Amino acid sequence: MERTGETLTLTAADGHSLSAYKAAPEGPPRGGLVIVQEIFGVTDHIRDVCDRYAAEGYLAIAPAMFDRVQRGVELGYSEGTVAEALAIRRQITHWNLPLLDAEAARVAVGEAGKVACVGYCFGGDTAWVGVARGGFDAAVAFYGGHIYTLIDETPKAPIILHYGTEDHIASADKIALIRERHPDVPIYIYDGAGHGFNCDARADYDAAAANLALERTRAFLAQHIG
Secondary structure: OOOOOEEEEEEOOOOOEEEEEEEOOOOOOOEEEEEEOOOOEOOHHHHHHHHHHHHOOEEEEEEOHHHHOOOOOEOOOOHHHHHHHHHHHOOOOOOHHHHHHHHHHHHHOHHHOOEEEEEEOHHHHHHHHHHHOOOOOEEEEEOOOOHHHHOOOOOOOOEEEEEEEEOOOOOHHHHHHHHHHOOOOOEEEEEEEEOOOOOOOOOOOOHHHHHHHHHHHHHHHHHHOO
16 A cells, blocks of 8 residues: 655653654545554554555554664564564653653544544553543553553543454453453454454454454444444
């Protein structure tokens, strides 16, 4: 898919500057989406996600969440790059920091109307924080591996969660903790899908699971964002 977006610089509330990729629809936007990356940075896949949502009518933006540690992070999906990505991730020690960056992106697309956070992996955890502490109108979390550590925080806006049965990070017992504490939060489980099942650049990509999750996400966004 041809890239339709632009790279710009955002400023978070604490003065930190970060890069972001923003893609706009051809006509008036249905709403805004903040697309929050996996631990691999704002990759070609994440830019593709932005472009696809823009083609569906949303003003979409992907903030570079790792700019606080290392600018321009864009890693592949090999075993070595996973270790490198995790080393960067561990240097972000408090969820208020990703929230500041996600909020800066939310403000940047606020002209579109209501704004949802759609996050993957690390971004899925951020999406949960975004509706618990931030100003997002809705959120979608794909395989957020640490949401179970945040279950004492209650979402203040609608959120749905997507997980695969073969996720080695978000295991069934962790998902059960979320479901028990927040029974009103829809949690969709995809049989046979692993962590990262939505990313077509990864070995864990599961087309059937990804397509069904996208269908559910589209319906959710149409209901809560526009």
